[in-house]
Amino acid sequence: MASGRRDFLNWFLGSAFGTLVLWILYPVTRFLGTPSVPESTAVQVEAGATNDQAFQKTGFKIVRFGEDPVIVLRVNEGDFRAFSATCTHLDCIVEYQRDKARIWCNCHNGMYDLSGQVVSGPPPRPLQPYKVDLVARGSGQPRMVVVSKA
Amino acid sequence: MTTETDGKVLRWLDERVPASALRDFFRHKTVPSHRYSIFYYLGGMTLFFFAVQVATGILLMLYYRPSTEEAFESVEFIMTTVPFGWLIRSVHSWSANLMVFFAVLHLSTVFFTKAYRRPRELTWITGCIMFFLVLAFGFSGYLLPWNELAFFATKVGTDIASAVPWIGDALERFLRGGDRVSGATLSRFYGWHVAILPALATVLLAVHLLLVQVQGMDTPPSRREEASRRRPIRFFPDFALRDLFGWTLALAVIATMAALFPWELGEKADAFAPAPPDIRPEWYFVFLFETLKLIPGGTVAGLEYEAIPILIAMLGAVGLVLVPFFDGDPARKWRSRLLSGVGVAVLIYAVGMTAWGYRSPVPIYVVAGLVGLLAVLAWASGNRHSP
Numbered sequence: 219m220a221s222g223r224r225d226f227l228n229w230f231l232g233s234a235f236g237t238l239v240l241w242i243l244y245p246v247t248r249f250l251g252t253p254s255v256p257e258s259t260a261v262q263v264e265a266g267a268t269n270d271q272a273f274q275k276t277g278f279k280i281v282r283f284g285e286d287p288v289i290v291l292r293v294n295e296g297d298f299r300a301f302s303a304t305c306t307h308l309d310c311i312v313e314y315q316r317d318k319a320r321i322w323c324n325c326h327n328g329m330y331d332l333s334g335q336v337v338s339g340p341p342p343r344p345l346q347p348y349k350v351d352l353v354a355r356g357s358g359q360p361r362m363v364v365v366s367k368a
Numbered sequence: 369m370t371t372e373t374d375g376k377v378l379r380w381l382d383e384r385v386p387a388s389a390l391r392d393f394f395r396h397k398t399v400p401s402h403r404y405s406i407f408y409y410l411g412g413m414t415l416f417f418f419a420v421q422v423a424t425g426i427l428l429m430l431y432y433r434p435s436t437e438e439a440f441e442s443v444e445f446i447m448t449t450v451p452f453g454w455l456i457r458s459v460h461s462w463s464a465n466l467m468v469f470f471a472v473l474h475l476s477t478v479f480f481t482k483a484y485r486r487p488r489e490l491t492w493i494t495g496c497i498m499f500f501l502v503l504a505f506g507f508s509g510y511l512l513p514w515n516e517l518a519f520f521a522t523k524v525g526t527d528i529a530s531a532v533p534w535i536g537d538a539l540e541r542f543l544r545g546g547d548r549v550s551g552a553t554l555s556r557f558y559g560w561h562v563a564i565l566p567a568l569a570t571v572l573l574a575v576h577l578l579l580v581q582v583q584g585m586d587t588p589p590s591r592r593e594e595a596s597r598r599r600p601i602r603f604f605p606d607f608a609l610r611d612l613f614g615w616t617l618a619l620a621v622i623a624t625m626a627a628l629f630p631w632e633l634g635e636k637a638d639a640f641a642p643a644p645p646d647i648r649p650e651w652y653f654v655f656l657f658e659t660l661k662l663i664p665g666g667t668v669a670g671l672e673y674e675a676i677p678i679l680i681a682m683l684g685a686v687g688l689v690l691v692p693f694f695d696g697d698p699a700r701k702w703r704s705r706l707l708s709g710v711g712v713a714v715l716i717y718a719v720g721m722t723a724w725g726y727r728s729p730v731p732i733y734v735v736a737g738l739v740g741l742l743a744v745l746a747w748a749s750g751n752r753h754s755p
Contacts, residue, residue: 280640306665307665308527309549310524311639324642339661
């Protein structure tokens with residue numbers, strides 16, 4: 219009889235302690251996990267005029283599209299292209315090598331062509347393309363480079 | 369008079385804590401004397417650098433502000449305006465690197481002298497976990513100045529976590545505090561760096577040191593005959609004073625390095641700028657960083673190629689912790705040799721890839737010089753006249 223009571227108490231206290239641990243662990247685990255924040259609702263951004271200093275000097279510009287970096291390339295006077303600037307390998311920000319006509323990731327030497335396709339190095343996927351429109355702003359004014367989701 | 373006072377103090381303490389027992393323990397404690405006795409100082413040296421980290425880290429906390437708007441500026445303020453701020457931060461950075469270096473050295477000597485065998489398995493396991501904590505300290509602390517090198521190293525480092533099968537994405541979000549490296553990552557890393565990791569390290573360190581004191585130092589199998597012929601070193605005061613000498617020397621080295629080569633701050637991180645040229649992580653992650661450069665894009669069985677070296681490294685880390693259970697029996701010599709061979713191969717690979725990453729033979733010279741120095745010291749110690 220005494221043994222039965224002891225077993226019951228052991229079981230009861232053990233379960234109570236286990237429940238207590240779960241009570242503590244559950245909110246702590248949920249707290250450490252990261253709450254989901256709604257993605258940016260940006261649909262288009264202006265990357266600057268076609269004669270923007272950055273385009274003239276380096277041939278590219280990185281603009282903020284919501285929370286994401288987007289690289290806008292000036293391939294020639296009327297040909298502008300845009301891709302996600304985040305390398306598909308390990309998340310570094312890419313840049314444009316105008317002399318080699320390549321998009322390059324400095325971190326692990328990943329190389330993409332001007333269509334965003336992987337040419338060499340470790341990136342597993344092409345860069346995500348964005349749509350580019352050159353919008354006229356009035357006579358004598360350079361056109362505006364407008365980037366939107368493809 | 370002094371002895372009388374000592375006696376009174378001891379009696380007073382004895383009524384409250386077992387002070388006499390502790391004093392007797394340290395009075396009778398000895399350390400084996402043989403040609404590899406020099407290795408026994410490496411753990412203490414790592415501990416010393418940890419103490420320097422704690423002291424300088426607390427001082428830096430008084431000025432550091434963990435936000436993307438203020439982190440870089442606050443470190444700049446420490447470096448340029450706070451009296452001796454440049455010294456405290458440089459000592460913190462140099463000491464951090466030396467702590468990692470000595471932790472690697474300590475772990476290597478314990479590994480190659482087989483000091484992890486029964487009954488020291490727990491000492492090894494706590495030591496290995498502390499080694500991983502030291503790396504985590506380095507990784508989390510690297511981001512805190514919020515400069516561009518640190519920003520991109522953290523982007524790459526946390527993205528590596530996403531390669532872990534099944535839980536990778538959740539792990540990456542957990543580390544970053546969101547989808548991107550941002551202010552949330554900075555405050556999270558700060559919390560890890562100044563609270564969670566130190567708390568874990570302190571507990572593990574206490575267990576590790578307790579085990580070392582209870583079990584004493586291990587004598588490598590090849591030196592047991594020599595150690596039995598020589599008189600052991602008294603822990604107090606002989607060994608402790610040598611430890612103290614080494615620590616004083618280490619402090620002088622850190623101060624010199626901090627004065628001659630203050631730690632750079634670089635440029636403030638910009639999440640919308642290309643990765644800077646010559647980007648690379650801290651030296652102890654360079655071999656992994658370079659390995660990732662060599663892996664081409666592609667998938668196999670749903671697993672990206674880049675995940676393969678990362679998984680191998682993770683399995684290696686688990687394997688390292690479990691070493692005593694693979695090579696626990698001295699009679700199985702082939703296992704012991706195999707493990708030593710694997711250890712040598714890993715070290716050669718890591719040093720070689722680090723040298724490749726820096727496009728410089730200096731890492732090879734450093735390791736070769738160090739091995740040479742330890743060999744000379746061991747030789748000199750072995751040829752010392754035995755008392």
